[in-house]
Amino acid sequence: xxxxxxxxxxxxxxxxxxxxxxxxxxxxxxxxxxxxxxxxxxxxxxxxxxxxxxxxxxxxxxxxxxxxxxxxxxxxxxxxxxxxxxxxxxxxxxxxxxxxxxxxxxxxxxxxxxxxxxxxxxxxxxxxxxxxxxxxxxxxxxxxxxxxxxxxxxxxxxxxxxxxxxxxxxxxxxxxxxxxxxxxxxxxxxxxxxxxxxxxxxxxxxxxxxxxxxxxxxxxxxxxxxxxxxxxxxxxxxxxxxxxxxxxxxxxxxxxxxxxxxxxxxxxxxx
Numbered sequence: 001x002x003x004x005x006x007x008x009x010x011x012x013x014x015x016x017x018x019x020x021x022x023x024x025x026x027x028x029x030x031x032x033x034x035x036x037x038x039x040x041x042x043x044x045x046x047x048x049x050x051x052x053x054x055x056x057x058x059x060x061x062x063x064x065x066x067x068x069x070x071x072x073x074x075x076x077x078x079x080x081x082x083x084x085x086x087x088x089x090x091x092x093x094x095x096x097x098x099x100x101x102x103x104x105x106x107x108x109x110x111x112x113x114x115x116x117x118x119x120x121x122x123x124x125x126x127x128x129x130x131x132x133x134x135x136x137x138x139x140x141x142x143x144x145x146x147x148x149x150x151x152x153x154x155x156x157x158x159x160x161x162x163x164x165x166x167x168x169x170x171x172x173x174x175x176x177x178x179x180x181x182x183x184x185x186x187x188x189x190x191x192x193x194x195x196x197x198x199x200x201x202x203x204x205x206x207x208x209x210x211x212x213x214x215x216x217x218x219x220x221x222x223x224x225x226x227x228x229x230x231x232x233x234x235x236x237x238x239x240x241x242x243x244x245x246x247x248x249x250x251x252x253x254x255x256x257x258x259x260x261x262x263x264x265x266x267x268x269x270x271x
Contacts, residue, residue: 003156007036012163026171027058030138030164037160038153042141044069047172048087049134049179054078057136057172068117076267080110080225083125087135094158096149097123105226109259122148126161128168132176136168212250219246223259224266 011032021029031043042061046054056070078084082100098106105111118141125139140157142149149157207217215236222232229243236243256262 003037007032011036021171023057023172026167029171030058030167031060033160033163033167034140034157037156038140038149039142039146040140040149041143041146042069043139044141045136045138046083047130047134047136047175047178048084049132049176050088051079052179052182054084055175055178055182072114076269077110077114080114082225083123083127083137083139085225087127087137090129090135092127092129092135094124094126094154094161096154097125102222102226102228103231104228108224108226109263110224110226113260113263119144121146124149124154124157126157126164128165130168130172130175132174134175134179136172136175138164138168210254212253216246216250216253219243220250220262223247224263 011029027043027045030045034040034043042059042065044059044061045057047057048054053074056074059066059070061069073081082097082102082105086095086100102108121142121144123139123141125137128136128138130136140149207220212220218236219232222235227235229240229247232238232243233240251257251262254262254265256265
């Protein structure tokens, strides 16, 4: 795809000399900028901070699509998303999903049960540091019929990263205040305590009442993310055999025999 310079310049004009814009305005500017460079089917922008539920800033989905890509995602599956874990790790830049996904992600139950519903050929994302521990991820998605982003288009998107970062930092300021407001609203609605230690990783809370040890919790969390036993062993510095023993013990404790049942039990905690 050749660069549409006229469309590019039209997209840049609103960014010049303007005060902070609304979410939809900023999202539209990003979409128009990207459309002048490459072809894509959807745009979605989330803000992440720690283990908080992501804030949806902008998307181009219709009502039915938004249920899958946003509403269902925010309800719990985001905790297993490679993009979420990359944001938590503080990595910034432009990445393809397949660069970030664990070694068994595309054969995991999470991928089969949730991600395949999106029917995407590929998702790429700009990970931008918005300050105060907030990462804004601006995703471009291509459907199966459109196909993955060619190498030349991905290289072009990489060159646009400084402009995308400037757009985010200029127009999405003080996002940490939105997360704090969300926490306060949750406490008012009885969804959390006004004080006390919050889990470092929200996924830990899922298994707390099921009497899993911290080691078992760490392993099961990685299993659901799509890591193989070998990958888990390397991440936790234990043997593959030890990983398998812990996994069998967890299945026995929970009275389950498959990853399908494990994921179902996991997601029920968010209902």
